[in-house]
Amino acid sequence: MFKKVLFGLIISTTVIGASASIVQAEEMSCVPIGGVAVPNFFAQGEGKPIVISATLTGSVHNATGKITAQRETPTGLEMDMEHYFGSDDGGAFQTRDLGILTAVPGKPGRFMIEITYHIQEEVTRGTLKGVKGQFSSYGLVDLRDPNNMVGLVRYTGEICK
Numbered sequence: 001m002f003k004k005v006l007f008g009l010i011i012s013t014t015v016i017g018a019s020a021s022i023v024q025a026e027e028m029s030c031v032p033i034g035g036v037a038v039p040n041f042f043a044q045g046e047g048k049p050i051v052i053s054a055t056l057t058g059s060v061h062n063a064t065g066k067i068t069a070q071r072e073t074p075t076g077l078e079m080d081m082e083h084y085f086g087s088d089d090g091g092a093f094q095t096r097d098l099g100i101l102t103a104v105p106g107k108p109g110r111f112m113i114e115i116t117y118h119i120q121e122e123v124t125r126g127t128l129k130g131v132k133g134q135f136s137s138y139g140l141v142d143l144r145d146p147n148n149m150v151g152l153v154r155y156t157g158e159i160c161k
Contacts, residue, residue, distance in 0.1 A: 030160040033059040033135050041067075041141070041149035050149075052083070058155070060085045067099070076111055077101040083117060091128030094120045101141070109144030113137075113151065119159065133159045 035058015042051045052065040065083035079099035086092045096118050101111035114136065121132045135157020143149045 030133070030158050031059075032157070033159050034154075034156040035059055037063060037137065037139075037151075037153040037155060039063075039141070039151045039153060041143065041151070043146045043149070052081075054153075056085075056155075059087070061088045062086045065097075073100075076103040081115065087126075087128060090126040091131075092125050093128050093131055094123035095134075096120060104140075110140065110142050113139055113141050113153065115153075117155075117157075128159075130161050131159045132161070133157070135159065 035056050037054040037056045039052050039054040042053070044051060049066040049068055052063070052067070054063045054065075055061075056063055063083055063085045065081055067079045067081050069080040071078045077100075079101065081097040081099050083095045083097060084092065085095070097115050099113060099115045101113050104110045104112060115138075116134060116136050118134045119132050121130070124131050135155060137153045137155035139151055139153030141149070141151035141153075
């Protein structure tokens with residue numbers, strides 16, 4: 001048995017099946033993505049999208065976004081979102097997303113947030129041109145004060161080229 005590091009992933013295989021496994025992995029060219037985001041939310045006025053700006057650590061280094069629609073649910077809110085992610089080496093991609101906010105009992109205006117990000121392949125560029133896939137995040141947001149809406153989010157998943 002041998003190990004080969006390929007795109008940051010360790011692939012273990014027996015010598016007999018090695019070439020087929022490595023070729024298959026190269027065709028997928030998938031890499032893990034993950035890190036932490038510290039988002040700030042900016043209300044733009046009644047009937048206008050809420051804008052999001054975040055500093056990220058990990059695979060991508062900055063993100064902006066907007067909440068394009070929101071609906072009340074029995075447990076909190078559901079939001080349609082768009083995000084724009086950038087890397088420090090000149091790559092960028094856009095996502096269309098669904099955010100689920102679950103109210104924290106006894107803490108008005110505070111929510112557990114879960115987002116599923118779907119990369120829009122036609123809106124990728126630079127070193128991230130052609131990436132596809134989806135990833136997710138979870139965390140907490142405090143939306144009590146419209147002038148100071150903040151959060152802390154962990155994102156994780158895999159993107160492919």
